[in-house]
Amino acid sequence: MSVGRRRKTPRLPPRWFIRLVWSLHRGAYRFFGGRIGLWRPRARGWGALRLTTTGRRTGRQRGVIVAYVEDGPHLVALAMNGWDAGEPAWWLNLRAHPEATVDLAGGSLPVRARAATGGERSRLWARWRQIDPHLDAYAALRPSETAVVVLEAVLDPGPEEQATARND
Template structure:
């Protein structure tokens, strides 16, 4: 699975990606929900996910791109398309309960990895969504499969 030129897409250096994440978190602290975007049909949104640290038990927040699938929120567990999983995903695997904040409000969610036919369908939808880029090409450059993460709302929360 590569892009049309047959080579893996270019990725910025790791220091650049980490700096961009820090800037994004800083801007969120300054502007709050102004930097979140609502997902629309064919267009991804931005949410703030608050997870519990698997070692510290402290709250950790990250801004993620997502698509809406009914009442579920769907994202990819990628670390700048690097090989290692993002820390937020490792934290969710240890404790799947989290809080997702979108422009529509805050909701308690339970995270899980999509598998099989569900994963393939959601992967296809993510790839067809504006803003995700060439996910097939980026994924081809990784030695591991990119997890598709489903954030199911917790009923009664």
């Protein structure tokens, strides 16, 4: 490979800039009462959802806006912390308390979180790579593997299922 064609390691914006953008996004979401700031994934793109977790230490509700893609009925996010070292707090909270709520552009949904493993993780990582061809290079900036988080809808049992469960 010639020197002129060598791949460069991607450069991230400074951390203060990433945090500023996150703050502005959250501020717009709050200011407009949730009418702005969330969107569904577009073709070959990601969407934005608001994830509400239970704090692993405080037990209080914590909200964060996260990028996601859809995988059938599941929502899939990357626990990347802006490509900085360390796990994002929302992922640490989900590992301690996997039940959460997501607010989507079309409404809210209770979910249960888990890390994708094996072939599923590889398939979902490849899906994200279609959206961002620099994904592997960004992930290499982190000292540990980036978790691929699957958010599965939790369906409330209907009255018939509740009665059956009580009778068992």
